[in-house]
C-alpha cells in the first residue's frame with residue numbers, strides 16, 4: 630500500500646497540537662485540535678512518506694491523575710502507568726478517526742492503526758527520585774502550595790502558572806517496535822508510543838513478565854529511539870513554534886534554520902532551551918542524528934509537510 634521506496638518518517642505530535650488554544654483538554658477541544666493536526670499529517674502521507682506517529686499526553690495524563698485521586702474513596706485508584714495506557718487509547722482512537730477521514734478525502738488507501746506500546750526504562754533511573762515531567766493543568770502559586778503541602782511536586786512554569794511534575798525516567802527501548810515496524814511495512818499509519826510509551830522495567834529473571842512503573846516518559850526522547858529502531862530517515866518534532874529560537878522570549882530572539890549538532894549543543898549548554906519544553910526536543914533531535922538518523926526537524930504543525938518534502942522549513946539538523 631505504501632509507495633515503493635517511500636521514506637519512513639516518525640512524527641512526534643506535541644501536546645499543544647492536541648488541546649484547545651487555551652490548553653483546554655475538554656473532549657471537544659481535543660477532537661477539534663486533532664482534526665486540524667490530522668490534515669497536516671495526511672499531507673505528509675500524501676507526499677509519499679511512510680508515517681509513524683507518536684504523541685504527547687501531558688495534559689491528559691495529569692487530568693486522569695487528578696480524577697483518580699479525587700475518586701479514591703469511591704473506586705480503587707489505578708497506578709500512573711495505567712493512566713498512561715488509558716491516554717494512549719483515547720488519543721489513538723481520536724487520531725485514527727480524524728486521520729482516516731483526512732486520508733480518505735485525499736483518495737489515499739492507507740488506514741490508521743493504534744498500538745498500545747510499552748517502553749523499557751531502568752528501575753534505578755535517577756528520574757524516579759527527581760520528578761521533572763510537567764503534567765496536567767496550570768494553577769496559581771497559592772493552589773500549587775496547597776498540593777505541595779500534601780507531598781506533591783509542583784514547578785513554576787512561568788507566565789502560564791505552576792504545573793505538577795512527576796517521575797520521568799530515560800527511555801531505553803520501545804518494547805513493541807517490531808509490531809510497529811510490521812504494521813508500518815504493511816501500509817498502516819501507526820499511532821504508537823503515546824506519552825513516551827507505558828514505562829516498564831525488566832526484573833531480569835527468566836520467565837518474569839515486564840512490570841509497569843509509575844512515571845511519564847518524555848515523548849520526544851522516546852520518538853528519537855523509536856525513529857532509530859524503525860530505521861526512519863527523518864524525525865519530525867511537531868510543536869507550536871515554527872523554529873527553535875536562540876534568546877527565546879527576549880528582544881534579541883532569532884530562529885535557528887539549518888544547524889549543526891555542534892552549534893545546537895553549544896546553545897543547549899548555554900541554557901537556551903527550557904527543561905520540560907524545548908530542552909527535550911533539542912536533545913531528541915541530537916540523539917536521533919547521533920544514532921545514525923539522516924535528519925531531525927523541529928517545527929510547527931503547519932510546516933511539517935514542507936519540512937519533510939524539502940529542507941525549507943523549521944529547525945533542521947542533518948547528519949554530517
Ligand SMILES: Nc1ncnc2c1ncn2[C@@H]1O[C@H](COP(=O)(O)OP(=O)(O)O)[C@@H](O)[C@H]1O
Pocket residue numbers: 642643644645646685867868869870872873874875876877901902903905906907908
Ligand atoms: N528556545 C526556545 N525556542 C522556541 N521555543 C521555546 C524555547 N524555549 C522554550 N520554548 C517553548 O517551548 C514550547 C514548546 O514546548 P512544549 O510546550 O513542551 O511543546 P509541545 O506540547 O508541543 O510538545 C514553545 O511553545 C515555547 O514556548
Ligand SMILES: NC(=O)OP(=O)(O)O
Pocket residue numbers: 643644645684685686687688763823824825845846847848849
Ligand atoms: N509524555 C509527554 O512527553 O507528553 P507531552 O508532550 O504532552 O508533555
